Amino acid sequence: MFNHLREDIAVVFERDPAARSTFEVLTTYPGVHALLFHRLAHFLWTHGLRWLARFLSHLGRWFTGIEIHPGATIGRRVFIDHGMGVVVGETAEIGDECTLYHGVTLGGTTWNKGKRHPTLGRGVVVGAGAKILGPITIGENAKVGSNAVVVKDVPPGATAVGVPARILDSDQAKIRAETAEKMGFSAYAISQDMNDPMVQAIHAILDHTAANDQRMQLILKALEKLGADMHTVSVAEEKFDVNYLNKIVD
Numbered sequence: 001m002f003n004h005l006r007e008d009i010a011v012v013f014e015r016d017p018a019a020r021s022t023f024e025v026l027t028t029y030p031g032v033h034a035l036l037f038h039r040l041a042h043f044l045w046t047h048g049l050r051w052l053a054r055f056l057s058h059l060g061r062w063f064t065g066i067e068i069h070p071g072a073t074i075g076r077r078v079f080i081d082h083g084m085g086v087v088v089g090e091t092a093e094i095g096d097e098c099t100l101y102h103g104v105t106l107g108g109t110t111w112n113k114g115k116r117h118p119t120l121g122r123g124v125v126v127g128a129g130a131k132i133l134g135p136i137t138i139g140e141n142a143k144v145g146s147n148a149v150v151v152k153d154v155p156p157g158a159t160a161v162g163v164p165a166r167i168l169d170s171d172q173a174k175i176r177a178e179t180a181e182k183m184g185f186s187a188y189a190i191s192q193d194m195n196d197p198m199v200q201a202i203h204a205i206l207d208h209t210a211a212n213d214q215r216m217q218l219i220l221k222a223l224e225k226l227g228a229d230m231h232t233v234s235v236a237e238e239k240f241d242v243n244y245l246n247k248i249v250d
Helices: 002-015 022-028 030-046 050-064 171-182 197-225 242-249
Strands: 105-107 131-133 159-161
Touching: 002 022, 002 030, 030 050
Parallel strands: 105 131
Antiparallel strands: none
């Protein structure tokens, strides 16, 4: 129990820059309190004391705003940040090193008994307000974007966003990135770090426009060397600033 508590405190300092002291973490972090309640409730659940386990879980929900069914399985070094509104169902499984933000639901899609809640692999990060529903599997080190609704398996290392959630790290996305590179610009819009498809598209357009602008400047200089009078051509006074526009859409 104390080893788990030490790990819980350590992981808070690793993943939350707002944490300042061990005393602060122990007394003001509901995610830590919820895990303490759950471990005791889960012990009671697995030893046949089902009502007592449910009652302790109910107290934990009242005290922390985080509802974890005592039957759920939670690994080590799991971090629930902020935590308010988190719901974890009975047959949910959360692997080691996972991070859940406030408003996350690991819920079911059926009233039938048996496995009906999701399984999160090691190192999964679930953004605020995300809903992961049904007996699906979220692969190791995958990410689920804020407010996404996931109803299908997510491959390891992939990023799922949207309603319903779609996988950004798909083969099609990789092909697009390769095509963009062949076109001569760096499409950081189509990278694993970007979670918003609309931002991806805007960045890709901006990069492509910047590349065309550079090519046009080279053409104008070449024409000037050949004797063409380019001063008579109406040209915008301000140059195309791709870095500024990229910051706008970030």
